[in-house]
Structure formats: structure tokens, C-alpha cells
Amino acid sequence: MSKFKAMLLAGTFALAPLTAAAQEAPVAEVVAADEQGDASSEAYAADAKAKMQKEMDQAIALVEKMFDTSSLPPIDPARLTLAQQTMGALIPVGSLEKMIDNMYGKMLKTVLGELGGQSDLMLSIKTGVESEQIAKLDEPTRAKIADIFDPHRKEREDQIMRVLRPLISEALADMERPMRDGMAKAYARKFSTPQLADLNTFLATPTGNIYASEWMALQADPEVMVAVMKALPPLITKFMDRGPQIEKDMKELPKEKQLADFSDKELASLAKLMKVDVQVLKDQRDMWKTEAMEATEAADAVAASADDYAVDANTDYAAEAIAAAKAAEDAAGADDPAYDRSNWSDADLKRVEALDEAADSAVAAASDAKFEAIENARRKLPD
Incomplete structure (x- = not known):
């Protein structure tokens, strides 16, 4: 370190x-260093300080509101x-x-x-x-x-x-x-x-x-600090013991709605409240619906391929294929600014990230299924 x-x-x-x-007041978000910037320059330091000050001002405003x-x-x-x-x-x-x-x-x-x-x-x-x-x-x-x-x-x-x-x-x-x-x-x-x-x-x-x-x-005082620390394990245990009931109680309420769940009528009411053109909300809703469908299709496609091969081999192949595809993409776009995601539109970036996440989730699901199948087989096989 x-x-x-x-x-x-x-x-x-x-x-x-x-x-x-x-x-406790909300913690100001740490300003990440810009990989392309010169961290030693005065301009970079001033910019980072300004961003941090903005975050702190927002945190203070929130505390004043609370x-x-x-x-x-x-x-x-x-x-x-x-x-x-x-x-x-x-x-x-x-x-x-x-x-x-x-x-x-x-x-x-x-x-x-x-x-x-x-x-x-x-x-x-x-x-x-x-x-x-x-x-x-x-x-x-x-x-x-x-x-x-x-x-x-x-x-x-x-x-x-x-x-x-x-x-x-x-x-x-x-x-x-x-x-x-x-x-x-x-x-x-x-x-x-x-x-x-x-x-x-x-x-x-x-x-x-x-x-x-x-x-x-x-x-x-050290004795106070030690006493407080010793009181924590029973508190944590209490939450762990009541975890299933807490989870059950939390599930009783319906899930929060997403924009993709809104009907045209609901979008019209929302647009009126927000004083925006309803088409803006419709476009956003339709984009989310499209991304969700594409993500589901991608996950189904990867999962379906697992049925054609042994689970073990397919999991490794899927992971390697995704890694290879990403590596090929990086290599192809090394000198092409069009491959730089910072140059993509927000809609394109969201769609690609959603599909990437779906593919990763599918690989993880296949891996979990493999280990579950192995455990099931072990229970059936004689010792």
C-alpha cells in the first residue's frame, strides 16, 4: 500500500x-480520477476539488432538509x-x-x-x-x-x-x-x-x-469501546435469526413499478405531472422494453446452447466465447474512435450494457446449474 x-x-x-x-450525514461521493487526465496538474486538481465541493454542498443541503x-x-x-x-x-x-x-x-x-x-x-x-x-x-x-x-x-x-x-x-x-x-x-x-x-x-x-x-x-474510553464492540455480535445474530421473517415481511408489498410497466394512459398522467412531452416518456419506456426483451432473448439463447453440449464444457465455452468476443472488439477498436463507448449515444450504451449483463448472467446461471447437477449426481452415486 x-x-x-x-x-x-x-x-x-x-x-x-x-x-x-x-x-451520520450522507457521505459525499468520492470523485474518481480521470484516467485520461494528469492527476498532477493544477487544472486537474482544481476540477477534482470543484467536483468534491459540489458533492459536499449537496450532502449539506440534504442534511439541512432532513x-x-x-x-x-x-x-x-x-x-x-x-x-x-x-x-x-x-x-x-x-x-x-x-x-x-x-x-x-x-x-x-x-x-x-x-x-x-x-x-x-x-x-x-x-x-x-x-x-x-x-x-x-x-x-x-x-x-x-x-x-x-x-x-x-x-x-x-x-x-x-x-x-x-x-x-x-x-x-x-x-x-x-x-x-x-x-x-x-x-x-x-x-x-x-x-x-x-x-x-x-x-x-x-x-x-x-x-x-x-x-x-x-x-x-x-477503551472500556466503553470494548463494551460496545462486545454488544455487536448479539445484535448481528438477532438480525440473522430474524432474517427469513424480515425478508418475508419485506416481500408483502408489491414491487416498485418501472417505466416499462406504465400504460399509455399512465404515461400521459406522468407527463402532465412532470410537464414534459408524453412522447419523451414513451420513447424511454419503449427503449426499456426493447432492452428487456433483447436481454431475455440473449439469456435464452445462451441457456439453450447449454442443452446441446455437456454443461461443464459449455459453461467454459460460453465464458471463453464472451471473453474472446470482447477481446476481438477491443482489438478491432484500438484505433477506431467509434468503438469508444464514450462516443455512443445513451440509448445505444444502455442497450449494449443490458445485453452484456444478460450474457454474463447466463454464463453464471449455467455454471450454477453445472455444480447443482454435480451435487445431485454425487447424492445418487454410491460412496
């Missing part, structure tokens, strides 16, 4: 949601002042960084150690030896093996932490003020003026002062 990727992963861990109870505060009554200034005093005590400067140290200090080092090549999985990937075999080795031996691949891995981990730490500290400092402001408004709405005064009186005492300095960090 490259140093940059490891740093990025470590930074992601550090800036993850700070409490288990926090409401938690709309525009209809809330104004906050009494005197009460807000008391709440700001409360938050000044509960979220003092540096409190988020203290929590991060408590929660992620060991975690980051552990993650970097795993990614650095000492884990069973990473050593298995690097050497090709089964992870079960590597698991039999003691810790010093695994460390020696990892050092053979990267004699500087410890220094590399320390370097990542050294480079990341100032950035994380700066980011957390930037987060503290808006967090204090938001919490102050929430407290001002939830607590009365006398209640806020009582809170501030308590926080000014020696006990209150200690509580204020530790309450946030304690949420990420």
Missing part, C-alpha cells in the same frame, strides 16, 4: 463520526448566553483532540500496523502462503517477515502519524467552534434559564470542572 493511501485511510479513521450516537430548523422559534438571547457558557465548559478548546487521542491513538497505530504488512492477511497476500499457516507463526517471526519486505515500515508508520497529526489537530480545532455554537442553540431550546444556570453552577465546582473536561473523552 502506498504511503499516501495509508495516510488517507488513517486520516479517514481520525475524522470519522465522534460519537456512536451522532447522526433537519430543517427554519420553522423553529427564535431563541431568547439571555438563555442562549447561558447555554454558550455551558458549552464553553463542556467543549473547551482541545476537547475534540483529547477524545481523538483516547479513541483513535491506539486504533490508528493498530490499523497502520496491519496495513504495514504484519497481519496474517497481508503476509498471505504478499507471499501466497495460506493465512492459516501464517497464523501459526509467533509475533516476532511475523515481524521479521514483514521487515524483510519493508525494513523501514516502523519509520514509515511513525512518519504517517507525524505528518497526519498536525492536520488532524487543525481540522478538529476548526470543528470545535461550530460544534459549540450548535450545541449552545440546542441546549438553549431544551433547558430553561434556571436549569442552564444550575448546570453552569455545577460545572464551576471542582467536580463539575473535572466532569466537563472528561465527559467527551470518556465516550471513547
Whole structure:
């Protein structure tokens, strides 16, 4: 793993949601690197940054829509002042960084150690030896093996932490003020003026002062984290046990309609609501219907060919034929821009992708049928 990727992963861990109870905002979609662009150019960086900013703005807009505060009554200034005093005590400067140290200090080092090549999985990937075999080795031996691949891995981990730490500290400092402001408004709405005064009186005492300095960090205390993690398996088991019933309950509702299911009358109503020409919707519907029919025919054709040959041979042949066809297509279009899918119309691209998917599904279905036939034969044959 490259140093940059490891740093990025470590930074992601550090800036993850700070409490288990926090409401998660939608994650902005990662902007994929343009394979044709120069990732080191200023223009590329500016474009990527603009795309990411757009995604973040959309995510923020969605959160603002989910938690709309525009209809809330104004906050009494005197009460807000008391709440700001409360938050000044509960979220003092540096409190988020203290929590991060408590929660992620060991975690980051552990993650970097795993990614650095000492884990069973990473050593298995690097050497090709089964992870079960590597698991039999003691810790010093695994460390020696990892050092053979990267004699500087410890220094590399320390370097990542050294480079990341100032950035994380700066980011957390930037987060503290808006967090204090938001919490102050929430407290001002939830607590009365006398209640806020009582809170501030308590926080000014020696006990209150200690509580204020530790309450946030304690949420990420190792004992709390371990207890929460130990509570997860029963929760997962509960969902697994109830899986069949949940699946049954979810199937009781009819499936969502697709555009291909709409009648002309329904399309007319939809077009009126959307204020578009009904022909636009009809063309789209007919295109989807055509693609569905072609995909079904392609799947039937591939499946039918399986009846003419042994299932094993046919499955391999079908997969090889599809691969060969794609390879031939790539070779033929190496110098012809007409083969570049980015130059195709949306309708053509959707139709080709639908047929490609149908062909792949047919090959997978044939393979599944082969293994099922083998298992059925084994049950019938004498031991």
C-alpha cells in the first residue's frame, strides 16, 4: 500500500463520526480520477476539488432538509448566553483532540500496523502462503517477515502519524467552534434559564470542572469501546435469526413499478405531472422494453446452447466465447474512435450494457446449474 493511501485511510479513521450516537450525514461521493487526465496538474486538481465541493454542498443541503430548523422559534438571547457558557465548559478548546487521542491513538497505530504488512492477511497476500499457516507463526517471526519486505515500515508508520497529526489537530480545532455554537442553540431550546444556570453552577465546582473536561473523552474510553464492540455480535445474530421473517415481511408489498410497466394512459398522467412531452416518456419506456426483451432473448439463447453440449464444457465455452468476443472488439477498436463507448449515444450504451449483463448472467446461471447437477449426481452415486 502506498504511503499516501495509508495516510488517507488513517486520516479517514481520525475524522470519522465522534460519537456512536451522532447522526451520520450522507457521505459525499468520492470523485474518481480521470484516467485520461494528469492527476498532477493544477487544472486537474482544481476540477477534482470543484467536483468534491459540489458533492459536499449537496450532502449539506440534504442534511439541512432532513433537519430543517427554519420553522423553529427564535431563541431568547439571555438563555442562549447561558447555554454558550455551558458549552464553553463542556467543549473547551482541545476537547475534540483529547477524545481523538483516547479513541483513535491506539486504533490508528493498530490499523497502520496491519496495513504495514504484519497481519496474517497481508503476509498471505504478499507471499501466497495460506493465512492459516501464517497464523501459526509467533509475533516476532511475523515481524521479521514483514521487515524483510519493508525494513523501514516502523519509520514509515511513525512518519504517517507525524505528518497526519498536525492536520488532524487543525481540522478538529476548526470543528470545535461550530460544534459549540450548535450545541449552545440546542441546549438553549431544551433547558430553561434556571436549569442552564444550575448546570453552569455545577460545572464551576471542582467536580463539575473535572466532569466537563472528561465527559467527551470518556465516550471513547477503551472500556466503553470494548463494551460496545462486545454488544455487536448479539445484535448481528438477532438480525440473522430474524432474517427469513424480515425478508418475508419485506416481500408483502408489491414491487416498485418501472417505466416499462406504465400504460399509455399512465404515461400521459406522468407527463402532465412532470410537464414534459408524453412522447419523451414513451420513447424511454419503449427503449426499456426493447432492452428487456433483447436481454431475455440473449439469456435464452445462451441457456439453450447449454442443452446441446455437456454443461461443464459449455459453461467454459460460453465464458471463453464472451471473453474472446470482447477481446476481438477491443482489438478491432484500438484505433477506431467509434468503438469508444464514450462516443455512443445513451440509448445505444444502455442497450449494449443490458445485453452484456444478460450474457454474463447466463454464463453464471449455467455454471450454477453445472455444480447443482454435480451435487445431485454425487447424492445418487454410491460412496
